[in-house]
Amino acid sequence: MTTAAAHLDYVLDNWPVLQDAVTTPAKATGWPPAMGVARILSEEERIRAVEERLDTDPSAFGPRPVPIAVDILDILRAVEQDLVGLADEMAAAIQRPVLPTMSGGGWRDDAHRQLVLLSAKDSADPRRWRYSGQRDLARAAEWIAGRVAGAPGPFRLLLPVEQVRVDSVVQACADQVRRALGIVGIARREQPVPFPCTGCAGQLVVCGGDGQPPTVECRDCGRTWTDRAA
Template identity: 40%
Template structure:
């Protein structure tokens, strides 16, 4: 089973793939009309009364034609970006130590090496790259937030307190959701959907189609267990 760390790394690894997918066109619709048509040919061979259109979706049906992939991917990127940054904001507000520049110290004078060293340490702490930024748009992005949350999840050192169990749960939940959204957008996740009003030609049971992960779709009857793929019926 994938962990929060796996999911966060998944976001980091595939963000560039999402950016590349913005300029591509969607390969098909879901359920896959052409794939269903090919499966229906096998069904017709089993039952002549089962017409080809029984597994097809009419173009005028709601949801039959998906939006161009670039729009769907943009929506996913926007949502994932917002959610990861939002969770990072909340956790940073709770566990990130305030910059030490807010602490008053004496002004370093000539030959005051201790004050100069302290001032240097304070400036370094304020500019620590491990800090989560609430203002820098270049660092308030999904992959940066995923990397920052991953470091907090793993307990990496830095100007932070310990995470609570609630914080860990928040990270796990948003990481799992973000990884799932990316899988859907990049068609890496297999989906299953009922074929409404399309009963099995053998037992009239419910047919369900699985696919959407780049593999050939498969139709299976929940009643008699028969299934159809690009090959012969099983």
């Protein structure tokens, strides 16, 4: 599987989760986790977190934080527009025009009738990207994935420069989806630990925030510690 195909799969796999998040209240993620090896939050960060929790109290005075669903909805719209726009751009470049129907003959001419039928079939080919009708993210992602894989159809193969363009857009879309998952507390995140590994003195990071038990990992020797109390 190519990198572009993996990015498209990532977007498609997580799209329903983000759509649900638009109408589902956000849940606390407990990030960073308070593991036995250290409390990652600084005093300033803890104070800020408390203030943010207090600000969600409906009886408190002052402006409220923007609902998290608005952030997610903005990302959903942006990613969908980017992928549909990419499909439009690539189709304009690589999709073959529908076969012509003009033959110079009338309907009684067998060759003319065959050409008309062939043109109609070519126009209705479900593999074609269309500039009207079904133009949602899922359809765009699947169509682009087909072009990346070189699937047969009324298209030519992507040129190297076009492949670079596709790679760039779909990676940006996957990054946006990854950021959205982080906002709703689903994506696993990492944060450096402020002391070295006891085995090799390498860099430690605490990983979690996605509902799974948090762990501390050494980026140098690969040792891992799990918080059994999580």
